[in-house]
Amino acid sequence: MNLTDLRIFVSAALRPSLGAAAVDMHLTPSAVSKALRRLEASLDTPLFDRTAKQLVLNDSGQRLLARARALLALADQAKSDVMGERAALACRLGGPALLLWRHGQGAAEALRTWPDATLSLQAMFEDEALAALARGDINGAIVTGEAIAARGAEWRAGWEATPLGELNLQLVAGKTHPLARRKKGGVVEASSAQVLEHDFACPPRSLFCGVQRGARSDGWRDDQLPRRIRYWTDDLQLLLGFVRSGSALAYLPDFALVEADLVRIHVTDCAFRCTEQAFLVWDSASGAQWQHVLARTLASPA
Template structure:
């Protein structure tokens, strides 16, 4: 029994066919089959119930899988720790696309001290991301506090949680939207910058220009005259929630949602073109084509806490350093 055969076995436990295992491991199906037979011969028992080309773990395979994953993780951890900054790291992180968008740059920056590292961000909803972490397919998952509060059956006592900060939703419009134009013409804007990271102030911009982080003030009556774009499913968990999917309180301020899409880029396109308003995360305002609108008489806010979940028992030193570099204080 060797580590290479165990890696192929762990892949075969995830993949439905020999061909799929071969694609993942960069091997021919024949080489995959030989490796699995070699492992089975060394253990003296079959590990799969083979039906046509399908691979299904039997009781022996199910018993071996967590032990194989632990051995592989230990081997990877030991190798990375010995190699230090020159470790060849394959960092795999899963989570909702919207959270990867928010934290992808910080994760990439945290890996820069490792010149041989690669970062694979796999977009999937929160429960699927945690399931991938449990299987060992990824080393960490980015999720919201709502998932952490309701830890499911797959939650492991070995998992640790690193806060990544707060994600707040804001009403957002494109610079060419009629409401933005009307508010600017009437002087309904806040002259100061709210994006402190950018520095500077309104005096740094041409007179009359709309700053990317400028806040425009409007009433609910003004806002609700215009069309909205909205996802039909939660962008975090994938649950179908209709008009509640983006966190807007439809019971307090019922909107006219004309455009429905679960594709984040298409949703942004509707907003940037000035076609619709949308309730989007605060980091969308980093885009100079978007502006925030503060609904002065709205009595609600929507915020989500984000966190990085990882296996503390199997974490190599590079993963712990990544957590320290991109994590936020618990109160953030």
Template sequence: MNLPDLRVFTVVARHDSLHAAAAELHLTPSAVSKALKRLEEDLGLALFDRSTRQLVLNESGTMLLARARVLLDLAEQARIDLQGERAAMDCRIGGPAVLLWRHGGGIAEALQPYPGARLHLQPLFEGDALAALARGELQAALVTDEALDSPHWSPQWEATALGELALGVIAASSHPLAGKRRKPVDLKEVLAHPFASPARSLFCGQARGSRSDGWRDDLLPRTIRYWADDLQVLLGLVRAGRALAYLPAFAAQEYGLVGIKVANLGFSSVERLRLVWNPARAPQWLRSVATSLGGAVS
């Protein structure tokens, strides 16, 4: 039983398909099939149910999968730590797109000492990101505190605090309210203008309608003229001066938008952010990322 064949096995188990696994591994389906056959011959056991068009893990395969991921992680950790900054490696971090946007630059900066690093930032809602971390498909996940009670949570994980993400009303510099931004704007004036909003939470992906962005529409109903779950599309509507939005404040700075202080709003939305990772199986690059991101907001 060798590590390359184990790696092929874990990828096939994730895709349930020789062709999909071959595409990810840059191998032919025939080479993938031969690797699985070698592994099964070494173990003297079948690992998949081949009675259907898909390859479905059987009981033996399911038992091996958890152990294979541990073995591969430990081998990769040892290789990277021994090779140090010379190591070639794939760094896989997932989370909601807005959090990847917020911290992607900091992660890339922390990886500068590793010229052989290839950073993969995978947009996933936080529950899906934690599930992918549990399956070994990611090495870390960016989430909010709300996600820490996930059924996928492992006691082996650590949740490094990354500070807070404050939400506020933002507008284009051409918007009628932008000229009043130096002092709080009366709530009635704000509600007189249309908003753009996602229909699903930017963090967990749940469909929450008019409350998906964190604004308390049950208390202060708005006119939402534009709905866009894609953050870039939503920000485009705001930049065009067509609508206000209730979004993370950093987005306003990145896009040259302005924040509008609202008088007598009566509520605030602040998300506490975390980097979730497994210290016991983390190579040095991931420890550097956690230290860098955590230290930047402490």
């Protein structure tokens, strides 16, 4: 039994087919099949129930999977800690696109000490991110406090939720929007009546958890200030496109205002405030040195 065969086994256990595992490992299906047979021979027991189209883990395979993932995590940690800055790290972070947008540059900054490190940012909703972390597909999940509070079946012992700061949602407009002409000192002042004369863009699902909430998806209180939502899209870039062009307003986290062509609108008589807390969820118990550096860097105020 060797580490290479264990990695192939874990990939095959988590993928829907031998072919998918081969693509994941950059191998041929034949090479994957030989590695699995070699591992089974070394353990003197079958690990899969084989059908014509797929591999299904049997009870022995299920028992080995947890052990194999733990062994591989320890091996990766030992290698990166011993090699230090020479280690070729593969940092994989998952989470909602909004949160990856906010923290992607911070993650890149944390990895500058490792010249051969790679960073993969995988957009997915919060439950998907936690499930991917549990499978070992990613090293960390960036999620909101709501996902932390739920702590579903995917939550593992040893996981740590590192606070990454608060997101304050703001009403945002493009510089060509009619309300942007009222800008004074960097902020547009407008009443709710003036704001509600204009069209809005809104995602039909929460951009964090993916739940279908309609007009409530972005946190705006339509029960208090009902809007005219003309543009609906789950795609963040499309939504921002409507805002940048001046076609619509949107309710977005404050860090969106780093965009040079967006301005904040302060609604002078708005009685509600919407905030979200962001967290990095990762396995601090088995994390390598670079993962601790990543968590510290992302948690530090900019």
